Amino acid sequence: AAKNAGKDRVTVFDPALRQAQLERTRLTAGLRQAVEGGELVLNYQPVVDLAGGEIRAVEALLRWSPPGSRPVPPEVFIPIAEETGLIVPIGRWVLEQACADARRWHEQYGISVTVNVSGRQLREEDFTEMVLSTLTRYGLPRGALVLEITESMLLATTPAETRRVVAVLEALREHGVRIAMDDFGTGYSSLSYLRTLPVDILKIDRSFTTVLTEADHRTRAFTKAILELAASLNVATVVEGVELHEQAVLLQRMGCPLAQGYLFSPPVSGLQIDSLLSLNPWRRAA
Ligand code: C2E
Ligand code: MG
Ligand code: MG
Ligand code: MG
Numbered sequence: 001a002a003k004n005a006g007k008d009r010v011t012v013f014d015p016a017l018r019q020a021q022l023e024r025t026r027l028t029a030g031l032r033q034a035v036e037g038g039e040l041v042l043n044y045q046p047v048v049d050l051a052g053g054e055i056r057a058v059e060a061l062l063r064w065s066p067p068g069s070r071p072v073p074p075e076v077f078i079p080i081a082e083e084t085g086l087i088v089p090i091g092r093w094v095l096e097q098a099c100a101d102a103r104r105w106h107e108q109y110g111i112s113v114t115v116n117v118s119g120r121q122l123r124e125e126d127f128t129e130m131v132l133s134t135l136t137r138y139g140l141p142r143g144a145l146v147l148e149i150t151e152s153m154l155l156a157t158t159p160a161e162t163r164r165v166v167a168v169l170e171a172l173r174e175h176g177v178r179i180a181m182d183d184f185g186t187g188y189s190s191l192s193y194l195r196t197l198p199v200d201i202l203k204i205d206r207s208f209t210t211v212l213t214e215a216d217h218r219t220r221a222f223t224k225a226i227l228e229l230a231a232s233l234n235v236a237t238v239v240e241g242v243e244l245h246e247q248a249v250l251l252q253r254m255g256c257p258l259a260q261g262y263l264f265s266p267p268v269s270g271l272q273i274d275s276l277l278s279l280n281p282w283r284r285a286a
Contacts, residue, residue: 043267050252053282060098061267099138114146119153142176151187206241
């Protein structure tokens with residue numbers, strides 16, 4: 001409480017900060033209602049096999065539209081949800097909804113669903129159990145779920161906390177749930193986390209893809225090295241943020257198996273995923 005009082009005292013004298021704090025307070029209050037008020041929606045973005053053009057997975061991406069106002073971007077509300085602990089009930093809802101939606105996609109097309117999880121969720125005592133029981137409840141096999149984590153999740157954790165997180169991930173993997181490292185290559189110690197954390201899939205961050213061109217030798221060299229490292233670790237790779245045909249061609253040539261990005265599709269509703277799966281618009285003739 002003393003800490004909060006100190007914070008308030010400082011911000012009173014800075015109108016811009018004060019404004020930002022009021023906005024946060026307003027968003028926090030709104031977020032508290034979001035789950036029960038049915039204000040949260042999941043969109044899904046296809047993950048496409050570069051060689052065959054088939055959809056292999058979909059990533060669940062959370063959308064929040066508070067009543068009477070514009071949608072709030074995840075970059076704004078996810079950090080607030082993490083700091084306030086609201087990410088725990090919100091994350092539970094996301095997992096439920098994703099499993100409910102993914103069941104028919106998995107049954108009909110064999111695709112998996114990937115769900116972003118925050119460090120805060122992984123530190124919940126019953127996380128593993130919660131994940132496994134949700135899968136059971138929706139009749140989804142464990143192999144159909146991928147959980148996406150980021151290295152930032154481990155920032156400011158003690159070695160003991162890191163060991164706990166590693167143990168949780170290992171337990172989930174033993175049960176057949178796969179783990180993906182998201183936004184790979186953006187942090188300061190991506191390589192060391194790749195050594196520490198048990199992961200099945202690497203998602204190469206959009207910042208690599210955006211600058212990837214035939215002419216950019218350096219970016220190509222980095223991307224290729226990551227792809228080769230992943231392959232030799234037996235880790236699958238997904239490249240994020242593929243927007244241009246040229247990028248898809250380069251990546252495929254470099255041996256990247258999977259891609260995600262606006263070139264194929266932005267995140268769309270579950271209904272639109274149904275039609276993409278039945279149309280199979282990127283499939284190549286064999
Ligand atoms: P992320 O997990 O790395 O998701 C990829 C983001 O890149 C998504 O932004 C997606 O819309 C965007 N994207 C995909 N393809 C392209 C492209 O070709 N070009 C560009 N410019 N962008 C592309 P989105 O949906 O705004 O989500 C932002 C972040 O919010 C996510 O990054 C993830 O870290 C977080 N997030 C979203 N949903 C959840 C959730 O349910 N739980 C948690 N913990 N975090 C979430
Ligand atoms: Mg992600
Ligand atoms: Mg990402
Ligand atoms: Mg991201």
